[in-house]
Amino acid sequence: MxxxxxxxxxxxxxxxxxxxxxxxxxxxxxxxxxxxxxxxxxxxxxxxxxxxxxxxxxxxxxxxxxxxxxxxxxxxxxxxxxxxxxxxxxxxxxxxxxxxxxxxxxxxxxxVDGLDIFAIVLFIFGSVLNTGGELLRHRWKRLPENKGKLYTGGFFKYSRHINYFGDLLWVTAYAVITRNWYAGIIPVLLFCLFAFYNAPKLDHYLKVKYGAQYDSYAENARMLIPFLY
Incomplete structure (x- = not known):
């Protein structure tokens, strides 16, 4: 890291x-x-x-x-x-x-039917969470008064790794559009990668860097899926 x-x-x-x-x-x-x-x-x-x-x-x-x-x-x-x-x-x-x-x-x-329309909406929502969340954080970190502080606002107040959650949503949308059961393996494997490797590893880095700031944040925000996990 x-x-x-x-x-x-x-x-x-x-x-x-x-x-x-x-x-x-x-x-x-x-x-x-x-x-x-x-x-x-x-x-x-x-x-x-x-x-x-x-x-x-x-x-x-x-x-x-x-x-x-x-x-x-x-x-x-x-x-x-x-x-x-x-x-x-x-x-x-x-x-x-x-x-x-x-x-x-x-x-x-x-x-194409109603389920595919839902998948398109899911794709858009996941893309906004991922890119929009990163953009908001980027703008926040550019402000001099925020130097050395941990960003916990925007979409990230709902999940410590809301960008990863956004990835899960738009990848799931892909799988739905294919209407192929094998495609479901891809978002499942991605979830496992995020939940058991990427997110914990990044959590460790943030804890070392921000200390008590991160501990307080982790107590109030889920790791990956808002309100659940």
Whole structure:
């Protein structure tokens, strides 16, 4: 967690991340709308229904929004140093969303319905919690009078890691759009990663850095899911 105390623009690393993300978007488009779907069917033996384009379009729009959000957060909000290994591990993780969900939606023939509208709302809400929460914190930390203080306002007053919770929501929305039971494994694994690794590790860092400030905050805010966990 020493990365959180090291500031750097990390321009080369961010450039690689974005180039790889663009490559993944192109691959996603090929799978959803071009001959990539036929390749998946022939070599991975996953049905390519090719009938219902609506939900495929939703998946691709989700991909574009996630790409733009990630770009904004890395260029504008992210202040810490990015190690070289992270410039490859981040795109690898997002390949699960861009490519994984694109593959999982291929067999689905069901037309878009009310449940999909709910998933779109869930995606928007999760995106706002994640990016909006980070933006509010970024603005707060830029004020000189807040130097050395722990941010506990905005969405973070409902959860110590509300940004992670937002991630869980928009990833779950992806899974719902696919209407593929296997897709549900992805948000479940993400929850386990956040609940048992990322969040506890970051909690330890914050406790060491902020001491009593963090102890008081932890007593009044859940770790991950507001009001529950």
């Amino acid at each position: 020493d990365l959180y105390g090291k500031k750097s623009k990390s321009v080369p690393q961010k450039l690689i991340i974005h180039l790889l993300e663009i490559l993944l978007l192109w691959l996603s488009y090929r799978i959803l709308f071009q001959e990539g779907g036929a390749w998946v069917e022939n070599f991975l033996h996953i049905d390519n229904a090719g009938v219902q384009k609506g939900r495929r379009m939703i998946i691709f729009i989700f991909n574009i929004v996630v790409f733009l959000r990630l770009g904004f957060m890395m260029i504008v909000l992210l202040q810490r140093r990015i190690p070289w290994e992270e410039s490859f591990s981040v795109p690898l993780a997002f390949a699960v969303y861009y490519v994984g969900f694109s593959i999982l939606v291929l067999p689905t023939q069901k037309a």
